[in-house]
Amino acid sequence: MNLLKSTGTIGGLTLVSRVFGFVRDILLARVLGAGVAADAYQLAFRLPNTFRRLFAEGAFSVAYVPMFSRKLHGEGGLPEAENFSRDVLSVFVPILLGFTALFLLIMPWFVLALASEFREVPGKFELAVELSRYAFPYLFFISLVSLLTGILNSMSRFGPGASAPILFNLTLISGILLGGYLRPPGGGDVIVVQVLAAFVSLSGLVQLIWLWWFVRREGISLKLRRPRFTGDVRELGRIILPATFGAGIYQVSQFIDTFFATRLPTGTLTHLAMADRLNQMPLGVIGIALGTAILPALSRHIVQNDESGARGLQGQAIELAMLLTLPAAAALAVCAGPLVDGFFVGGRFTPEDGRVTAAVLQMIVVGLPAYVLVKILIPGFFARKDTRTPVWTALAALIVNVILIVLLIGRYGIIGLVAAGAAAAWFNTFLLYAILSRRGHYRLQGAVARRIALQLLATGAMVVALLLVRSNIGFLLAGGTVAKLAAIAVLVGIGLAVYGAVAWVIGAVDREQIMMLLRRKPADA
Known part of the structure; x- marks a missing residue:
């Protein structure tokens, strides 16, 4: 598997999705602002998405993909892998239905535990419960989407799964436009968020239909049958349980952040969501793309006892990740103000909302x-059927996160909250790398470390250029929306040009590999 090609496929489609996500949040900010209805919607939106990361993209995915891949490339081939998927689906669907129904029933108590401060604002708590019930069925649909995506990814068909979030964002954009159309002149925001929350669940159904068609196209027929706890299903469960606990720690951290955020001034959840939208662009395009591409490839190397190939693949992923992430994080920090002003400020999203969101973004990207x-280091454990170690590192990071939140939030508010999360992420990274290194699974090669150091140097040159340019285009930054967007285009263009040129000249990229890829015919890639 060509990691660059696979990452490019996933990353390119994720980039398109993130662009539509920008459009979605620009509309959302301008239609709703950062008020009571917007905060209630953000909470309702977080609940199924947090569980999605826990079950669908977390524990289930990392357990299912290696097992399906081993069966697909083993003696039984596609028929055995297909039969395994049918057994999993038949057990998975009833569990998901029961879990979803349970949460629809207990939603008032769950929202109360998470955001009791909402009761201090008349109608806010009740609206949050209502919207959460509209949006929560999304979890059922998107969990099935994860199973279908795992099948396709194991067959090196990365495009359909990576393109599904585009449909998600298009559906939500339609919901915002419909809600805005239905809102009476001078009316409140309730009808907008009601429609939008319902469209969250609808988007899950749309993605499920999309992925189901592609799976059928690959010749795999998945039919529901009487649930059977076969040996393979039980093995999957044994892998999922510790993985769920490990992924659950990350999501508990998200719930903790939400718990503290709801105790800060109205609008905090919206400010966090808008800042995270900008942060999610490089995180999704780079981190999720590489993490998705590397897991099945690592699993194949390890099944073949090719530890050298596995280490080389992980090193290539880390080098590529830092090549793209370091300049992205630095550029977001330097250009936070212009980016937030250009994309979000306007309508009901005030300049003060923009100032707070920009400050949050500058701190979030420290941990990017x-x-x-x-996301790149964890597959090194999961591909070796080790789901326990990431649990303990995540638990340690969670403890660090909570301690730092308690120490910082009283003095620094929302900035202290996101600073604690960034510090905990770095702590987790160092723990994961130290354990992989100690076990001999992966150590940072000298050539990779040297190029990362040169990438930092190229990033520094880009930061200097961006600061100089920003100081000379103040007239654009102070203008209207079109002028601000023009300023953003200038900053992005110059940042890319300076970083790319400096990185190439000083050897921050593997020029020999890049030239080899450019010389290859597409069929040989």
Whole structure:
């Protein structure tokens, strides 16, 4: 598997999705602002998405993909892998239905435990419960999407799964536009968020239909049958349970952040969401793409007892990740103000909302390289059927996160909250790398370390250029929306040009490999 090609496929489609995500959040910010309805919607949106990361993209994915891959490339081939998937689906669907129904029933108590401060604002708590019930069925649909995506990824068909979030964002954009259309002149925001929360669940159904068609196209027929706890299903469960606990620690951290954020001034959840939208662009395009591409490839190397190939693949992923993530994080920090002003400020999203969001973004991106590295290092454990070690490192990081939040939030508010998360992510990264290194699974090669150091140098040159340019285009930054967007285009263009040129000249990239890839015919890639 060509890691660069696979990452490019996933990353390119994820980039398109993130662009539509920008459009979605720009509309959301301008239609709703950062008020009561916006905060209630952000909470409702977080609940199924947090569980999605826990089950669908977390524990289930990392357990299912290696098992399906081994069966697909083993003696039984596609028929055995297909039969395994049918057994999993038949057990998975009833569990998901029961879990979803349970949460729809207990939603008032769950929201109360998470955001009791909402009761201090008339109607806010009740609205949050209502919207959460509309949005939560999304979890059922997207969990099935994860199973289908795992099948396709194991067959090196990365495009359909990576393109599904595009449909998600298009559906939500439609919901915002419909809600805005239905809102009476001078009316409140309730109808907008009601429609939008319902469209969250609808987007899951749309993605499920999309992936189901591609799986059928690959010749795999998945039919529901009487649930059977076969040996393979039980083995999957034994892998999922510790993985769920490990992924659960990350999501508990998200719930803890939400718990503290709801105790800060109204609008905090919206400020966090808008800052994270900008942060998610490089995180999704680079981190998720590399993490998705590397897991099945690492599994194949390890099944073949090719530890050297596995170490080389992980080193290539880390080098590529830092090549793209370091300049992205630095550029987001330097250009946070213009980016937030250009994309979000306007309508009901005030300049003060923009100032707070920009400050949050500058702190979030401190942890961006760490978040990406974690997504690359963890497959090194999961591919070896070790789901316990990431649990303990995540638990340690969670403890660090909570301690830092308690120490910082009283003095620094929302900035202290995100600073604690960034510090905990770096702590987790160092723990994961230290354990992989100690076990001999992966150590940073000298050539890779040297190029990362040169990437930092090229990033520094880019930061200097961006600061100089920013100081000379103040007239654009102070203008209207079109002028601000023009300023952003200038900053992005110059940043890319300076970083790319300096990185190439000083050897921050593997020029020999890049030239080899450029010389290859597409069929040989």
